[in-house]
Amino acid sequence: MQTVDVVVIGAGPAGTVAASYLKKQGYHVTILEKEKFPRFQIGESLLPCCMEHLEECGLLEAVKARNFQKKTGAAFVRGEKKCEFFFEEQFTKGWTWTWQVKRADFDNTLAEAAKAKGVNVHFECEVLEVECSADKQLIVYKDVNGTIHQIECQFIIDSSGYGRVLPRLFDLSKPSAFSPRGAVFSHLEDKKRTEKAGNNIFVHSFDDNKSWIWAIPFSDGSTSVGIVGNREKIIELAANGGEKYKKFIREFDDLQGRFTQADFKFEPRHILGYSIGVKKMFGEGFVLSGNSTEFLDPIFSSGVTFATASGLLSAKMTHKHLQGETVNWEKDYENVIQKGIDVFRSYVTGWYNGDFQTIVFASNIEKSIKYQICSVLAGYVWDEANPFVKKHDSILQTLAKVIRMDEKDFKSSTVF
Ligand code: FAD
Structure with a gap:
């Protein structure tokens, strides 16, 4: 029986960030990855905020070396209307650029860099069963030859993305409120x-x-x-x-x-049908990160940034736990990740009901408002100093209503 400190399920961005952070703290970490890399994945446009996570876990330099396409902003278009955001012009102090990447190359770069740091990455190893308890976790997996193995660890981070290994095995998924x-x-x-x-x-x-x-x-x-x-x-x-x-x-x-x-x-x-929720992001002996938690919608390119954010935070909490400290998983992990997801939920809702477009395509959108929205689009959804983060659940609706009223008044005043 193999024994390590932490097993991470999945070698996508969430898994490699989590594993690299824990390796840096001196743990024996194994990633079990179902596929052979490089493998195709969707989710190619990153957000500046994820650069912080890659940097903190020591993966940024490896990605920089690949000369991926630099991304400095995002443009929204509807017919004749166009609104461009540039990350240099944003409210939150943070990264002003990121990359657009073919995920086969990007994920492979992260996995190879994690390996170079000493993480054991086992490709073509599919996790089949998991047994969790307070201090010991057992994982059963199948390798490429069909041979079944067992591995024991103190803690599991499930970063299996669309595979949703633990939500499936432990019945943790819940339907999304968004249309399929x-x-x-x-x-x-x-x-x-x-x-x-x-x-x-x-x-x-x-x-x-x-x-x-x-x-x-x-x-x-x-x-x-x-x-x-x-x-x-x-x-x-x-x-x-x-x-x-x-x-x-x-x-x-x-x-x-x-x-x-x-x-x-x-x-x-x-x-x-990729939108899916989760009843709980942690349990005895495990935590979920990345797409194993909740995935909303691709519109604002937030998936990889949530994967790196939750990968990093889950690893930090796991470190604390393994140090014997008491971790309040609900307050210090789930609520933090959920808060960011909820901010984006308001923007996704605003996209499909048209409020977001009403605002960004308005002819006289104020610079300060644009900068604040730009920070959300850059992934800085935990910056409570930004009114477009703090009041996310009402601000788009209210502002769009005011703009529509103004446009109506303007139209009627030009008619008479
Ligand atoms: P993944 O990248 O899915 O990695 C999980 C890994 O776990 C995989 O390699 C998988 O093989 C492995 N795995 C699964 N099951 C098992 C198992 N049983 N045993 C072992 N390993 C297993 N996000 C963006 O940031 N930008 C975008 O532009 C964007 N566009 C998108 C467009 C669409 C149409 C969709 C649906 C999503 C988009 N996303 C985008 C979201 C993005 O795809 C995900 O959020 C992101 O890939 C999540 O990363 P992850 O590390 O959680 O999981």
Whole structure:
């Protein structure tokens, strides 16, 4: 029987950040990862806030060396309207840039860097069963040859992402309140990338804010392009090898012919029903991090940042626990992560009901307001000094209402 201090399930951003932090504190850490790396993953546009997490656990330099596409902001477009945010112009003092990455390369870089620091990373090892208790945890996993192994540890961090290993085994998942949406996507050759389009993510809202397209440029000249919409729409677009998705991307007006002739680098993939909640983020002998907790929606590119934030915090709490200190998991972990998720929940709601668009496409949006919203878009959702964080549950709705009233008054005053 193998024995280590901590087992981390999954080698995505949450798992590698958690494992690297704990290794730095001197623990024996093993990551069990189901897939062979590099492997495809969706979630390619990062937020500046995640740079802090990568730096603190010692993974930033390895990523820097890969020369991924620098991301300095984000642009939102709807028909003729466009609003660009630049992370240099934000309320919270923090990172002003990050990257757009092919996740196969990014995740592999993180896993290799964690390995170089002394974390044992076992690829192609799928966790099947887990038994938890107050002081000893048992994990059963299957390697690539089908051989079953057991490993014992003091604590488990579940970073299994969409695999949701412990939420599945311990019945911890709960449905999301968001409508079941999906996405269909591929990588495209992007020879017509213009100076005007820039290298930052573009988000095109259409269908009365029910659907949107992302364009995420990479440093090798290709671009990730995806469509998000309700379930039925995505199933239709993805059918027959993504025939309708391809046609849509080639012909969609707001993309101005950028991909009319472009080659698709792989057959479009699709994913459905990714929004999911969790009843509890911790239990005896384990904690959940990253997408094993709650995942809302891809619209604001917050997934990887939540993965690194929760990966890091879960590792810090695990360290305290292993030092024999009492950890208040609910207050010091779950409530902190939940707070950030809840801020984004308000913005995701505001995106699909149109309040967010009303604000950012308003002609006279004040600079200070834009800077405060920009900090949320940069991932600084724990900065309570920012009114757009502190009053997240009412501020978008109220502001959008005022803007709509102003626009109505303006229209009626120009008529009479
Ligand atoms: P993952 O990256 O999923 O890693 C989990 C790992 O666990 C995987 O490697 C998996 O193989 C492994 N695993 C699973 N089961 C087992 C098992 N039984 N045993 C061992 N290992 C296991 N986020 C962004 O930040 N930016 C974006 O632009 C963005 N776009 C998105 C677009 C869409 C359409 C969707 C659905 C999501 C998007 N996201 C985005 C979210 C992003 O994909 C996730 O939030 C992020 O990958 C979570 O990281 P993680 O480390 O928690 O999990």
